[in-house]
Amino acid sequence: MVIIKLFSNNKTINTILRGAAFPFLIIVLWEIAFRLGMLNALIVPSPMAIGHTFMKMLFNGLLGKHLLASTIRLTYGFFISVLSAVPLGLLVGKAKGFRHWVNPTLSFLQQIPPIAWIPIFILWLGIDEASKVAVIIYAAFFPIFLNTVQGVTSVDPKLVEVGRAYMLSPIQMIRKVYVPSAGMSIFVGIRLGLSNCWRALVMAEMIAASTGIGSLITEGRQLSQPDKIFVSILTIGMAGLIIDTLLKKMENRLMPWKKMYRSGERG
Amino acid sequence: MTIAENKKLLVEVSNVNKTFYSNWGSVNALYEVNLTCNKGEFVSIVGASGCGKTTLLRIIAGLENPSGGEVYFEGNKVQGPGSDRAVVFQEPRLFPWLTVEKNTSFGLQGVKSKSEIKKITEESLALVGLINFKKAYPYELSGGMAQRVAIARALAFEPKALLLDEPFSALDAQTRSRMQLELIDLWQKTAKTIILVTHDIEEALILSEKIMIMSPSPGSIKEVLEIPFPYPRNQDTQDFIELRKYIKKNIS
Ligand SMILES: Nc1ncnc2c1ncn2[C@@H]1O[C@H](COP(=O)(O)OP(=O)(O)OP(=O)(O)O)[C@@H](O)[C@H]1O
Ligand SMILES: [Mg+2]
Numbered sequence: 001m002v003i004i005k006l007f008s009n010n011k012t013i014n015t016i017l018r019g020a021a022f023p024f025l026i027i028v029l030w031e032i033a034f035r036l037g038m039l040n041a042l043i044v045p046s047p048m049a050i051g052h053t054f055m056k057m058l059f060n061g062l063l064g065k066h067l068l069a070s071t072i073r074l075t076y077g078f079f080i081s082v083l084s085a086v087p088l089g090l091l092v093g094k095a096k097g098f099r100h101w102v103n104p105t106l107s108f109l110q111q112i113p114p115i116a117w118i119p120i121f122i123l124w125l126g127i128d129e130a131s132k133v134a135v136i137i138y139a140a141f142f143p144i145f146l147n148t149v150q151g152v153t154s155v156d157p158k159l160v161e162v163g164r165a166y167m168l169s170p171i172q173m174i175r176k177v178y179v180p181s182a183g184m185s186i187f188v189g190i191r192l193g194l195s196n197c198w199r200a201l202v203m204a205e206m207i208a209a210s211t212g213i214g215s216l217i218t219e220g221r222q223l224s225q226p227d228k229i230f231v232s233i234l235t236i237g238m239a240g241l242i243i244d245t246l247l248k249k250m251e252n253r254l255m256p257w258k259k260m261y262r263s264g265e266r267g
Numbered sequence: 268m269t270i271a272e273n274k275k276l277l278v279e280v281s282n283v284n285k286t287f288y289s290n291w292g293s294v295n296a297l298y299e300v301n302l303t304c305n306k307g308e309f310v311s312i313v314g315a316s317g318c319g320k321t322t323l324l325r326i327i328a329g330l331e332n333p334s335g336g337e338v339y340f341e342g343n344k345v346q347g348p349g350s351d352r353a354v355v356f357q358e359p360r361l362f363p364w365l366t367v368e369k370n371t372s373f374g375l376q377g378v379k380s381k382s383e384i385k386k387i388t389e390e391s392l393a394l395v396g397l398i399n400f401k402k403a404y405p406y407e408l409s410g411g412m413a414q415r416v417a418i419a420r421a422l423a424f425e426p427k428a429l430l431l432d433e434p435f436s437a438l439d440a441q442t443r444s445r446m447q448l449e450l451i452d453l454w455q456k457t458a459k460t461i462i463l464v465t466h467d468i469e470e471a472l473i474l475s476e477k478i479m480i481m482s483p484s485p486g487s488i489k490e491v492l493e494i495p496f497p498y499p500r501n502q503d504t505q506d507f508i509e510l511r512k513y514i515k516k517n518i519s
Binding site for chain 1: 354356358
């Protein structure tokens with residue numbers, strides 16, 4: 001048991017080390033290039049300077065404040081999206097007739113990137129929170145909705161038949177066969193949706209916001225503070241990475257069979 | 268022969284026809300099939316691929332409706348799946364999100380108390396020799412183990428008849444013969460009625476008391492053989508070999 005634990009720990013450390021090797025190399029080369037005077041300090045700050053600005057912004061609360069603003073928007077938009085996309089996906093997935101009516105419209109909407117809607121959302125919903133939340137809802141909706149539909153329609157008819165052979169009532173059939181079976185796919189949609197809306201949020205905040213991590217980038221550009229821009233970009237990437245890692249962890253916890261189920265034909 | 272005359276009769280298939288219609292034409296899968304199976308009997312249905320074995324088993328299970336004729340179970344007409352029959356399909360068909368234990372008790376929830384479910388589940392898993400794997404997920408099992416869980420699931424359902432559709436055909440020769448021995452053992456322990464579909468003559472001869480030979484196009488029962496050999500069966504006796512030759516000649 002202990003040996004297995006140690007081994008798996010070693011493996012995670014190894015994974016992290018290997019993943020960090022490349023960024024580390026870039027940073028070192030960048031710093032060297034800077035020290036050799038090969039870069040213009042006005043437009044390309046040194047990694048050390050960026051690190052310094054990062055620490056400063058972290059400790060004076062600026063970073064926290066903007067990150068919090070973004071997180072609140074993300075939470076609202078994301079949950080509204082889940083609460084609308086999952087039920088609608090279940091409905092469309094189950095009712096074949098309904099699908100023909102809505103599919104073309106949805107396929108059309110799916111082609112439009114969230115950023116294209118930002119001006120019209122601002123026009124309709126104002127410059128405040130509502131327009132940004134709307135962008136997030138839109139960005140998360142399609143991955144969640146489409147994966148839910150996919151999950152419901154791809155429930156293995158052989159498993160449904162097992163349910164029938166073992167005399168499940170219609171309610172039990174939904175609870176014990178359809179929902180868990182579609183759950184895997186729904187979760188994939190939720191993961192995609194969340195990373196989609198994180199990116200869309202940053203875009204929306206860059207275009208129109210005075211708070212939020214995206215607005216920091218715009219501010220950095222207007223004030224010619226490239227270090228600030230880099231700090232924001234770094235934060236955006238890391239926050240996205242953390243969100244995705246947490247969701248992956250949760251997914252593995254909730255559905256330990258999933259990895260094998262997808263790759264192998266057993267079961 | 269009516270039910271009143273024969274209390275031992277469990278399954279009666281009477282003049283069953285089945286035609287499948289598809290956009291390229293129709294297939295007459297079963298034609299005027301008649302068979303009977305007594306309580307506690309081990310019956311095999313053998314026949315060439317496509318002769319309608321699975322279709323017949325599915326009709327007995329109530330998963331498919333006959334186009335004509337009837338199936339009676341203990342004298343009652345079969346009109347759908349029932350808790351008196353449990354099917355083991357050709358593939359394990361386990362639920363990947365459930366542990367071995369939960370897969371085994373799949374058919375039980377809502378019908379029995381928690382402690383009863385636990386007891387039946389453990390008994391069934393013990394019968395198939397997988398009690399130590401109750402917390403495992405299907406992906407952690409070998410093909411043979413998965414099939415044994417499928418059998419445990421059927422046993423836990425406590426049916427009067429087990430309907431098995433080529434349950435060992437996906438297994439390698441060694442696992443298959445081990446599973447066959449386990450099945451005989453299980454049948455002798457539980458005294459369940461077993462109807463086994465197979466295209467493996469050897470398997471039918473090792474396992475069953477009665478073999479029904481089906482012929483194709485349209486699928487019908489050609490001959491019913493009583494197998495007189497005692498268990499465990501010796502595959503090397505002259506009689507066994509003769510019978511195998513005879514059946515082989517008759518399946519075509
Ligand atoms: N759902 C279906 N729709 C149309 N035709 C079917 C269907 N199920 C079976 N058939 C046809 O009925 C016939 C009998 O099929 P069945 O599956 O019962 O054969 P089988 O004896 O079990 O064969 P095998 O040994 O290969 O499993 C075949 O010709 C098949 O094409
Ligand atoms: Mg078959």
